[in-house]
Amino acid sequence: MTQVDDKTYAELEQIAARYPEPRSGLLPMLHLVQSAHGRITPEGIEACADILGISAADVSGVATFYTMYKRRPVGDxxxxxxxxxxxxxxxxxxxxxxxxxxxxxxxxxxxxxxxxxxxxxxxxxxxxxxxxxxxxxxxxxxxxxxxxxxxxxxxxxxxxxxxxxxxxxxxxRQAERVLAGYPDGLVDEGPAAGPASLVGLRLARENDWKAPDSPGLETGAGAPSSTSEAEEGK
Amino acid sequence: MTDTLTPVLTDSWDTERAWTLPAYESRGGYGALRKALGMEPGAIVEAVKESGLRGRGGAGFPTGMKWSFIPQDNPKPKYLVVNADESEPGTCKDIPLMMANPHVLVEGVIISSFAIRANKAFIYIRGEVLHVIRRVQAAVAEAYAAGHLGQDIHGSGYDLDVIVHAGAGAYICGEETALLEGLEGRRGQPRLRPPFPAVAGLYASPTVINNVESIASVPSIIEHGHEWFASMGTEKSKGYGIFSLSGHVANPGQFEAPLGITLRELIDLAGGIRDGHQLKFWTPGGSSTPLLTDEHLDVPLDFEGVAGVGSMLGTRALQIFDETTCVVRATLRWTEFYKHESCGKCTPCREGTWWLVQVLSRLEQGVGSESDLDLLLDQCDNIAGRSFCALADGAAAPIQSSIKFFRDEYIAHLTHGGCPFDPAASTLFATSGALA
CATH class of the missing domain: 3.40.30.10 (Glutaredoxin)
Structure with missing residues (x-):
């Protein structure tokens, strides 16, 4: 038996309360169950059903549909x-x-x-x-x-x-907690993009290829900020 | 003339801490939002219509027109839902976009929600991309702290809340009504239409569902004007888009270009087909779009051009396979995918995808007969177009197109008593000189 502790139960309620209709919280709630229990447990299903006012069968039906939910314990x-x-x-x-x-x-x-x-x-x-x-x-x-x-x-x-x-x-289990909507502070680690993501951008830089200049003077919204001769391009 | 590549959404990806609000604002980010808040919502819809922006999630439906279907006299709340469930095999553009430049999506969400008069928006991200979810969660939190989200945004009187929602592993949730089911906490099974989501979507309320790249394109249209956007691309396929090259090219990657660029140009940009090999077949827009071959290198990659050769532009997910690749193996693997991902709602798809795998497996092992090819095509006819959603059509596409272009290769499996290809030769780590 793996009981749902008070902290987890309160967080499950918190997730449901993020949405206009509580049942919308079910997917992230099940992620939290996995974070707390290392899998989808019967007790976790009962807690979700209890909070959302639906049957355990309804919750099970959802938990068995999505491949990220595991009924057997997952390794670290x-x-x-x-x-x-x-x-x-x-x-x-x-x-x-x-x-x-x-x-x-x-x-x-x-x-x-x-x-x-x-x-x-x-x-x-x-x-x-x-x-x-x-x-x-x-x-x-x-x-x-x-x-x-x-x-x-x-x-x-x-x-x-x-x-x-x-x-x-x-x-x-820590990762599943982030998926439930509880950030872990690691957002700033790693680069913006890997090398393959930048292949086209590097070529554009080398060849001075740009989107056309903005008709106005303003720049922004991720558009090119230079006023160079994009019109000269191919 | 526009340049060969036109980085807009990708333009900041090589900058320091590009995902943060200060980096985004230092490039003028959220300028379009301030401009939009001074416009009439209807004028924003009109601008997006005029720009010619068509959905970047595959179907290519005009985005502004989709917005205009929202009945503004309906007393129920309106919702914007961003489809960030990028899962179509080969498609890999929204994930790096949200990882590197999440604020352009958030800014697009705010402007788009304002345009359709929604006070609540959802970003539904597939669950299997943890770091992307972190980046979008953080961008939304930063936007709240800066007053770009929440109550009375920048004194406009407009309120908007955004919820970042992680999915849990289901390709089908990329289908918009299945996504809504997932977002309502149910099994992700598509709904019968009509009613369309614009009339009865999330919580049976008027809902716009747009792809990440579509929404992320909106700030640039507002900032620079619809004429600027429409100055790129082709007559009916306006603007720029991210083209994703993967597979047997020297340098796979992302290339943001005006719609209408050709595969020949893109392969050239990617350094050519890997050394010593030739193009055999490719998908223009993911595995659900019929295969094309080296006959189609000069087809303009826009909605009309690709449709004109019997396929679809889809998500511009260009998966490139050289002559070492067995097309039967490739097709069987995609078919196994559709079988696995069929949600089970419609009989032709639920049962039919299993039959397809059985017949294809026999052929791949060389133990079927030539009449199995006709059986397969007959099965495809009984699956495609006979289900609630397009997953069934997608399942049929690789089979029908591979038989059309490579019938002989199927037959070679029968005469050879199995697959005549060496799978090691097509791997990335095959030694050069591996048998072709």
Missing amino acids: YHVGVCTNTLCAVMGGDAIFSRLKDHLDVGNDETTPDGKITLEHIECNAACDYAPVMMVNWEFMDNQTPESATQLVDDLRSGNEVRSTRGPRIVTW
């Missing part, structure tokens, strides 16, 4: 390998297969030390960094079977690991 690090077509072709299949061997687990299984849950995931919107992995939903770009095994070894031995364009990796 959820390691996702994209095996949708583009990443698979670029090496995701080889990475996933290597990690299954290396960790001796199957898909959606956790290592006996409770550290790592391995799962193959669908497209995570980082295709220009293929093959892509996610650790607790942080980007690990441009992976190889070798970098992937090193990554999981580092995670298992407690070495600090950073996203390739984000912050240091927190635990899965």
